[in-house]
Amino acid sequence: MTNIVIRSVLVYLLLLAAMRFMGKRQIGEMQMTEFITMIMLSELAILPVTDTDIPLLQGIVPLAVISSAEVVFSFFESRSVRFLRFMSGNPIILLDSGGYIEKNLRMTRISREDVEAQIRTSGYAGPDEVEKVILERTGKMSVLPKRESGEVNDA
Amino acid sequence: MRNFIAAVVIILVVAGAVVLNAAHIKSACGELDSLLAAGEYRKALEKWERERPYMAFFIRDGEIDAADLHLRELELARSRNDRDGEQEHLAGARDALIEMINYESVSLGSIFCVPFRR
Known part of the structure; x- marks a missing residue:
């Protein structure tokens, strides 16, 4: 039991160090690679904590490699827009000038209702008040108002 | 930029350490297996006692303990003229060493398949 406690603390400190090293402050704004990294780190880090048969290095080494x-x-x-697009894809326009882009809605498996909910959350009554709705690389939707509305809101 | 350089260094160091570690473990296990095959049980046990602290950092406790048990029992079986026990523990010790070698070996089989365990 003592070993489990010590390993828990060590792994926790290592995870903190890894997060600091990766430099992520806003966990809610993750790109795809960052999301995958978070899932893997949490799964890998817990292995040597719960199973003392596993050497601690088998948790630390993958943690270091994945963080790096x-x-x-x-x-x-x-540094490279092309690389960014390859890894995380492009932002996708879901609504433009009041009209839904059905092809993009089907491709992203997002319904009109989801888009309208996001529009309302952003403070607008409906699609008629909005110029564009864009699905960003992070998976969040940005709502851009029509020019006469005078405000720009991000989701 | 500093973090990027640190990350590249970490990856290179880990890659190098993994390669060296695998080579060392495979070499040590190979030597142990050769000693066992030649009937040098006492020498094999002495070498194992020197290598075990290092291997314990990288290999699961269960596998370390299995090899340890068989190597110690092998020496005892020989001293008691227990032929059956000697054969059993010799096979067990060699299997354990082969398991460790396989653990450090990289192949499509080792990556995609669960290693066969008796």
Whole structure:
């Protein structure tokens, strides 16, 4: 039991260090690579905590490698638009000038109701008040008002 | 930029360490297996006792304990002239060593398949 407690603390501190190293402050704004990294880190980190038969290094090494890979990928994403598009895709326009783009809605499996809910959340009554709704790489929807509305809101 | 360089260094160091570690473990297990095959049980046990602390950092406790048990029992079986026990523990020790070698080996089988365990 003592080993489990010590391992828990060690793994927790290592995870904190990994998050700090990756530099993510807004966990809600994750790109695809970051989301995958978070899932893998949480699964890998807990293994040596719950199973003392596994050497601690078998949790630490993958944690270090995945964190480092995420830093490398995000570095190239910040330097190359082409690489960013390859890794995380492009923002997708769901609504333009009041009209839904059905092909994009089907491709993203997002319904009109979802889009309208996001429009209302952004403070607009309906699609008629909105210029564009864009599905960003992070999976969030941005609502851009018509020019006469005078405000720009991000989702 | 600093974090990027640190990340690249970490990846390279880990890759190098993994390769060296795999080579060392496979070499050590290979030597142990050769000693067992030659009937040098005492020497094999002494070498195992030198290598075990290092291997314990990288190999599951269950596998370390299995090899440890068979190697110790092997020496005891020989001293008691227990032929059956000697054969059993010799096979067990060699299987355990082969398991460790396979654990450090990279192949399509080791990546995609669960290793066969007796």
